[in-house]
Amino acid sequence: MAPKLPIFLDNAATTRCDPRVVEAMLPYFSEKFGNSASRNHKFGWEGEDAVELAREQAAALIGANPKEIIFTSGSTESNNLAIKGAAEMYAKAPVGQTGRGHIITATHEHKAVLDPCKRLQREGFDVTFLEPGEDGIITADMVAGAIRPDTILVTLMWANNEIGTINELPQIGKLCHEKEIILHTDATQWVGKMPTDVERDCIDLMSWSAHKMYGPKGVGALFVRRRKPRVRLEALIDGGGHERGMRSGTLNVTGIVGFGKACELCKEHMEQECERLVKLRRKLETELSKRIEVTQVNGHADKRLPHICNISFGFVEGESLMMGVKDIACSSGSACTSASLEPSYVLKALGVGDELAHSSLRLSLGRWTTEEEVDFAIEQIVKAVEHLRTMSPLFDLHKEGIDISKIVWQAH
Amino acid sequence: MAYSDKVVDHFQHPRNVGSFGTSADVAKRTDVGVGIVGAPECGDVMQLQIKVNEQGLIEDAKFKCFGCGSAIASSSLATEWLKGKSVDEALTIKNTQIVEELSLPPVKIHCSVLAEDSIRAAIADYRKKNGVVAETTAAAH
Numbered sequence: 001m002a003p004k005l006p007i008f009l010d011n012a013a014t015t016r017c018d019p020r021v022v023e024a025m026l027p028y029f030s031e032k033f034g035n036s037a038s039r040n041h042k043f044g045w046e047g048e049d050a051v052e053l054a055r056e057q058a059a060a061l062i063g064a065n066p067k068e069i070i071f072t073s074g075s076t077e078s079n080n081l082a083i084k085g086a087a088e089m090y091a092k093a094p095v096g097q098t099g100r101g102h103i104i105t106a107t108h109e110h111k112a113v114l115d116p117c118k119r120l121q122r123e124g125f126d127v128t129f130l131e132p133g134e135d136g137i138i139t140a141d142m143v144a145g146a147i148r149p150d151t152i153l154v155t156l157m158w159a160n161n162e163i164g165t166i167n168e169l170p171q172i173g174k175l176c177h178e179k180e181i182i183l184h185t186d187a188t189q190w191v192g193k194m195p196t197d198v199e200r201d202c203i204d205l206m207s208w209s210a211h212k213m214y215g216p217k218g219v220g221a222l223f224v225r226r227r228k229p230r231v232r233l234e235a236l237i238d239g240g241g242h243e244r245g246m247r248s249g250t251l252n253v254t255g256i257v258g259f260g261k262a263c264e265l266c267k268e269h270m271e272q273e274c275e276r277l278v279k280l281r282r283k284l285e286t287e288l289s290k291r292i293e294v295t296q297v298n299g300h301a302d303k304r305l306p307h308i309c310n311i312s313f314g315f316v317e318g319e320s321l322m323m324g325v326k327d328i329a330c331s332s333g334s335a336c337t338s339a340s341l342e343p344s345y346v347l348k349a350l351g352v353g354d355e356l357a358h359s360s361l362r363l364s365l366g367r368w369t370t371e372e373e374v375d376f377a378i379e380q381i382v383k384a385v386e387h388l389r390t391m392s393p394l395f396d397l398h399k400e401g402i403d404i405s406k407i408v409w410q411a412h
Numbered sequence: 413m414a415y416s417d418k419v420v421d422h423f424q425h426p427r428n429v430g431s432f433g434t435s436a437d438v439a440k441r442t443d444v445g446v447g448i449v450g451a452p453e454c455g456d457v458m459q460l461q462i463k464v465n466e467q468g469l470i471e472d473a474k475f476k477c478f479g480c481g482s483a484i485a486s487s488s489l490a491t492e493w494l495k496g497k498s499v500d501e502a503l504t505i506k507n508t509q510i511v512e513e514l515s516l517p518p519v520k521i522h523c524s525v526l527a528e529d530s531i532r533a534a535i536a537d538y539r540k541k542n543g544v545v546a547e548t549t550a551a552a553h
Contacts, residue, residue: 315478316478317455317456317478317479317480317483318455319455319480319481320423320479320480320481320483320484323415323420323423323480323481343455353453354452354453355452355453358452358453358455390429391426391429391475391476391477391478391484392476392477392478393448393457393458393459393476393477393478394452394457394478395478396431396434396435396476397435400434400435400436402435404452409450409451409452409453409457
């Protein structure tokens, strides 16, 4: 059966809400509309009960205690709270001075981590941006090599959003605990897809988001460790003292209910889902690599998430490739639509050449992706690349045996 | 996506894709002028070839393009406009005409500039091969 078009292969950007999540949320828009902070009546109690259930569901997914879950508006807020909140709390010198402490992160982190780190850098903190190897992975050794006596925080994503590669998080966790340094991880792409145990893996702070795991947009969480060590944060939003004073503001009860349900469903289906997605992703990668010459799967071959595939096709340009695969909703590694013409900074961090970075696709699978859709995507991508290569002067040069990298181009 | 129908049409059905031989062959042919502009790391490489007859008319034109849909459309359109023109007439083609014909948005104007440059480069190559002193080199911009 032909799949319904366009097909959605952009699940790393967002996912469709699971109908069971929507169903769980519905009563909290209407009859159960209470403010979870209202202590004096049934409406408030209903809201509070629902939030506490969601807190348990979220905690159960990651091996935490429910008291360690702080609800936020999503990963960007969680990352900001974790990074700025920890830096301010553990700063070695007061505001306005330099030498306030050292932070370690990496060049291919999400902007929601890089930008808070850069702000802290302007505010008197030192930041080391680790460079991943060609495989895209940050190892514990790299972190160990960057730790200084004044290091107060390490913030590294569990798995990368563009290429799906997995950093050595458990090892980095152990290292940070030995050195008594706070470890934050942006686990937005990881949680819900892969088994997570913050206790075993020595995570102190962890961000994740509902809409990447079949929940609603606008809600996420920050895990904040309470024991060994008890992590404290300087709040970013002051007000009614909600969420243990770390995040004031009336709770998004409806969203939180959906988040909790989404966590529960991910826990329940993780094993089969992971297995199914790995199979589909492998099919995508092997078929495309087999049928199209000069194709490169970016990032480590095995240490990667089940659902993210990032693949470059030589001699074709990314934006035209996107035009060619018009029935597939996916992301391009090229940001050519902006005036900057900059290829993906993540691929550049891996040392992927500009030409290949320009011609990459990120295809990300999800709970609703079928094998028929993957087959359709393979056919359309093969056709698009062939069409573009008949037009590509670079492909001609390649066919003539001329090394493009040796040509001196007259850059425009 | 803000592609005009004309851009989409040129993208899906590009006119005059191809070349008049391998890069080594066309380098030797005096009836063919080749213009290659842009660079892979910028995301655009345009190759335009013109075949000029003894009367000095462009009897055929071919393009190849590594670039976005607008770049492909700009070079495809350029080949259509070149055919049948004299070399001097070809030099009157301006990027603004391409912008207008394809309704290119401001961020895509560089694609039309590239097309104009490739026309000029192809003509300069043709003239150089035929001992004509180039009146115009690549447009300054």
